[in-house]
Amino acid sequence: MFKRKWLTAPYLAFILCGTVIPLIAILYYGFTDQEGSFTLENITAIADEEHAKALGLALLLALICTVVCLILAYPVGLILRKHASGKKGFVVFILILPMWMNFLLRTYAWKALLAGNGVLNNTLGGLGIGKLNIINTPAAIVLGMVYDFLPFMILPIYNVMVKIDNNLIEAAYDLGASKGKVLTKVLLPLSMPGIISGITMVFVPAVTTFVISQILGGGKIYLIGNIIEQEFTLNGNRQLGSGLSLVMMVFILISMALLNKFDKNGEGSII
Amino acid sequence: MKNFWKRFYLVIVLLFLYLPIITLIVLSFNNTKTMGVWKGFTLKWYQEMLSSPQILNAFCNTLFIALIAAVVSTIVGTIACVGIMALSRRQRNTILQLTNIPLLNADIVTAVSLMLAFGLFGISLSLGTVIFAHITFCLPYVILNVLPKLRQSGTSTYEAALDLGASPVYAFMHVVLPDIMPGVFSGFLLAFTMSLDDFIITYFTRGAGINTISTLVYSQVKVGIRPTIFALSTVIFVIVLVVLLLSNFLPDKIAQKREEDAKKGIELTPEQRRKKKTLQRIGYGLMAAVIAVVSIFGGRYVGAMTGNGEVIYFYNYGDYIDPDLVTAFEMQTGIKVVMDTFDTNESMYPIVESGQVSYDVIVAGDYTVEKMIANKLLQPINYENIPNAANLEPSYMEILARTDPGNTYMIPYTWGTVGILYNKTMIPEGRITSWKDLWDPELAEYGILMQDSLRDTFMVAEMILGFDMNTSDPEELQQVVDLLIEQQPLVQAYENDAARDDLITEDAGIGMIYSGEYLYCLDENENLDYVIPEEGTNVWFDCFVIPANAKNVEGAEKFINFMLDAEAGLATFEYLTYPSPNSATMELIDEEIREDENVFPSQETLDKCDMYHYLGKEADQVLASYWKRFRGN
Numbered sequence: 001m002f003k004r005k006w007l008t009a010p011y012l013a014f015i016l017c018g019t020v021i022p023l024i025a026i027l028y029y030g031f032t033d034q035e036g037s038f039t040l041e042n043i044t045a046i047a048d049e050e051h052a053k054a055l056g057l058a059l060l061l062a063l064i065c066t067v068v069c070l071i072l073a074y075p076v077g078l079i080l081r082k083h084a085s086g087k088k089g090f091v092v093f094i095l096i097l098p099m100w101m102n103f104l105l106r107t108y109a110w111k112a113l114l115a116g117n118g119v120l121n122n123t124l125g126g127l128g129i130g131k132l133n134i135i136n137t138p139a140a141i142v143l144g145m146v147y148d149f150l151p152f153m154i155l156p157i158y159n160v161m162v163k164i165d166n167n168l169i170e171a172a173y174d175l176g177a178s179k180g181k182v183l184t185k186v187l188l189p190l191s192m193p194g195i196i197s198g199i200t201m202v203f204v205p206a207v208t209t210f211v212i213s214q215i216l217g218g219g220k221i222y223l224i225g226n227i228i229e230q231e232f233t234l235n236g237n238r239q240l241g242s243g244l245s246l247v248m249m250v251f252i253l254i255s256m257a258l259l260n261k262f263d264k265n266g267e268g269s270i271i
Numbered sequence: 272m273k274n275f276w277k278r279f280y281l282v283i284v285l286l287f288l289y290l291p292i293i294t295l296i297v298l299s300f301n302n303t304k305t306m307g308v309w310k311g312f313t314l315k316w317y318q319e320m321l322s323s324p325q326i327l328n329a330f331c332n333t334l335f336i337a338l339i340a341a342v343v344s345t346i347v348g349t350i351a352c353v354g355i356m357a358l359s360r361r362q363r364n365t366i367l368q369l370t371n372i373p374l375l376n377a378d379i380v381t382a383v384s385l386m387l388a389f390g391l392f393g394i395s396l397s398l399g400t401v402i403f404a405h406i407t408f409c410l411p412y413v414i415l416n417v418l419p420k421l422r423q424s425g426t427s428t429y430e431a432a433l434d435l436g437a438s439p440v441y442a443f444m445h446v447v448l449p450d451i452m453p454g455v456f457s458g459f460l461l462a463f464t465m466s467l468d469d470f471i472i473t474y475f476t477r478g479a480g481i482n483t484i485s486t487l488v489y490s491q492v493k494v495g496i497r498p499t500i501f502a503l504s505t506v507i508f509v510i511v512l513v514v515l516l517l518s519n520f521l522p523d524k525i526a527q528k529r530e531e532d533a534k535k536g537i538e539l540t541p542e543q544r545r546k547k548k549t550l551q552r553i554g555y556g557l558m559a560a561v562i563a564v565v566s567i568f569g570g571r572y573v574g575a576m577t578g579n580g581e582v583i584y585f586y587n588y589g590d591y592i593d594p595d596l597v598t599a600f601e602m603q604t605g606i607k608v609v610m611d612t613f614d615t616n617e618s619m620y621p622i623v624e625s626g627q628v629s630y631d632v633i634v635a636g637d638y639t640v641e642k643m644i645a646n647k648l649l650q651p652i653n654y655e656n657i658p659n660a661a662n663l664e665p666s667y668m669e670i671l672a673r674t675d676p677g678n679t680y681m682i683p684y685t686w687g688t689v690g691i692l693y694n695k696t697m698i699p700e701g702r703i704t705s706w707k708d709l710w711d712p713e714l715a716e717y718g719i720l721m722q723d724s725l726r727d728t729f730m731v732a733e734m735i736l737g738f739d740m741n742t743s744d745p746e747e748l749q750q751v752v753d754l755l756i757e758q759q760p761l762v763q764a765y766e767n768d769a770a771r772d773d774l775i776t777e778d779a780g781i782g783m784i785y786s787g788e789y790l791y792c793l794d795e796n797e798n799l800d801y802v803i804p805e806e807g808t809n810v811w812f813d814c815f816v817i818p819a820n821a822k823n824v825e826g827a828e829k830f831i832n833f834m835l836d837a838e839a840g841l842a843t844f845e846y847l848t849y850p851s852p853n854s855a856t857m858e859l860i861d862e863e864i865r866e867d868e869n870v871f872p873s874q875e876t877l878d879k880c881d882m883y884h885y886l887g888k889e890a891d892q893v894l895a896s897y898w899k900r901f902r903g904n
Contacts, residue, residue, distance in 0.1 A: 008355055050900060248380070
């Protein structure tokens with residue numbers, strides 16, 4: 001309708017300066033050594049035991065986190081589809097509101113909640129259930145990830161769910177489908193774009209986090225994000241940090257490519 | 272019944288999402304800065320919040336950055352969407368793929384790549400770089416919100432307007448924009464929220480003295496967060512809750528009513544229409560008022576930061592200066608102190624070395640200062656401008672001169688030892704005498720804490736093995752790492768100053784800690800006792816230094832001189848509880864405390880101790896690689 005292609009110019013400038021050039025910068029650092037000559041060492045450094053282990057653990061914890069988020073979020077989407085389809089604004093509001101309390105503080109609050117003598121354990125102890133000793137373990141990190149990223153799974157699932165035409169479901173019932181059949185043959189395929197987009201929104205930040213592992217891991221557990229952060233902030237080795245970032249990005253891209261096979265239309269979004 | 276279970280499930284999920292928030296709100300009223308114990312209701316954190324320039328500054332920064340980033344990205348993004356509609360399918364797909372990059376890219380990669388790009392182009396980090404970075408990552412949210420609406424609204428109304436003689440701009444403003452407004456608004460809101468909640472990108476792209484709430488929190492995570500930040504977050508949260516509730520439910524109600532009316536076939540009477548218009552106007556007016564207030568506020572504080580007043584940039588450990596002293600200094604001299612904080616020497620050093628940010632005064636540990644001297648990052652101190660340096664205890668200056676000949680570059684701020692703090696109700700008094708006790712499986716059940724600090728943690732193992740604490744011999748370091756790995760299963764956590772909270776709340780029974788924390792811990796929990804292990808330990812000094820690229824050397828000298836005053840030293844001692852190197856201050860301290868050998872060890876004990884030294888670049892890398900070997904295990 002509009003014939004004004006040049007209106008994209010300011011945006012393209014931002015993409016160029018804010019996304020493309022910085023990516024070239026990180027490529028440059030990733031493939032050079034401290035003297036500035038070409039090397040692959042920063043890339044192959046991922047094979048070092050401590051780096052490989054941190055990447056493996058990050059992928060594993062992120063995977064667990066994504067699965068848990070999906071299991072928790074899907075029923076929420078189903079329930080909200082039925083009972084709150086007209087209240088989209090309110091649902092989004094309730095899920096976004098926690099983000100206005102600083103993300104670091106919310107994670108830090110879990111430290112207080114989960115501590116050996118923390119609120120949760122005192123409550124559990126009072127109820128005679130016994131203690132939950134997960135602080136400073138990978139379990140606490142997964143919990144923190146699930147907590148921080150759950151809204152990013154619920155929102156896209158909810159968004160596609162409310163768009164599903166009720167007539168389709170009724171038609172399925174009329175044709176004699178059982179409840180389970182409706183779920184697996186109608187709802188699940190139709191909500192796939194939301195699921196895919198939710199998985200992306202949860203998996204990527206979970207793999208790359210360094211804050212959650214630092215706060216809830218008691219400094220005992222290193223994920224690849226921690227290693228990269230430390231290369232930049234502690235060891236001042238930008239080249240190695242860039243190289244490891246590139247490797248991490250490749251792993252993320254591979255996972256995304258696998259996922260995108262399921263989402264050809266790209267309909268899912270958090271909005 | 273089924274509905275009950277559905278509701279129950281939703282409630283549980285919501286509880287999970289809101290539990291930490293409730294916790295933070297409760298903690299903001301807690302009468303202690305130790306998390307996990309309830310010591311009664313207080314409003315003192317709210318008072319402290321209102322009088323803390325650092326917190327208010329971080330708050331303004333956060334809002335200012337989020338507002339600018341959201342406004343700019345909304346405008347640029349919305350305009351871009353119009354342009355994108357004119358592109359061919361292929362061009363459009365390319366641009367959308369580029370849009371997805373920042374969304375799919377890991378935050379840390381976006382952050383680091385921006386930082387590297389700024390560095391390559393010689394752009395020094397500042398508020399501007401943070402805002403630029405924020406606009407970059409906010410833009411996709413706007414595009415993805417606006418573009419679908421624009422597609423949905425179609426072209427017919429726009430073309431009709433043109434046919435009726437409207438100019439393109441007029442048609443866009445009056446026909447298209449109102450149609451896509453919900454998309455623009457939600458894009459704006461999402462951009463604002465994302466910017467507000469961001470930590471990683473700000474952390475890597477900020478300049479000296481630029482703190483947002485996130486970076487302020489992060490600098491305190493290891494030190495133990497002061498509840499003033501909880502108070503601030505509570506206030507923000509409540510304001511947002513109210514604003515969003517109003518903006519979410521009022522339009523809903525109105526829309527609902529309109530729908531009902533439409534169903535009943537009632538047309539709006541002219542009066543109702545006028546009412547609606549008025550309501551809309553009030554809404555716009557409110558929004559404009561909010562933006563105006565924020566920008567005036569923001570403008571004033573930007574003026575204060577960049578404007579005519581004299582400023583010194585001060586880089587310090589988190590919570591390592593009495594805020595009242597800063598205020599007093601500002602009152603006395605009219606020089607504004609902009610403070611930035613770090614958690615360990617190791618994380619401070621690369622920032623100073625990079626030269627991308629410049630400070631006027633830095634507090635740094637002795638061995639890091641040595642490294643800064645070796646790399647020519649400091650300038651000599653002009654004692655003529657710091658007369659109060661005469662207050663410094665000569666015997667300490669002599670010790671320091673071993674590191675810094677002639678005391679040329681460093682002026683001691685505090686000093687202390689590293690030792691073991693343990694709980695006498697769990698572990699019999701006198702039972703702890705040696706670093707080896709931290710390897711005792713019997714004590715593991717009480718919770719053993721170690722420091723998360725390369726030199727200190729290595730030092731403990733080196734003392735046990737009888738090595739020099741300044742060793743960089745690979746064979747010795749391998750033994751050190753092996754010994755530390757052997758201890759790992761027994762250790763509850765590796766943390767820095769947060770260790771004191773865990774010892775106070777009795778979450779842990781024993782841990783290594785800096786001597787300065789002992790008096791504070793004793794105040795909070797009288798069952799704690801401090802021991803300097805028999806193998807000896809590290810004696811350290813934290814010193815004021817002036818970096819070579821300092822812009823306001825005179826202001827820095829005034830500041831150091833102010834801090835060396837006897838009374839200022841006393842205030843520092845009372846706030847930090849770290850031993851003071853100031854002999855004029857010592858005379859003002861209670862005799863009982865002065866004779867506490869845990870705080871002020873005897874000469875005999877000091878003789879067994881040693882200081883860390885900077886070992887050179889190569890040795891540093893050796894240490895770092897062994898540290899990674901240990902931590903990655």
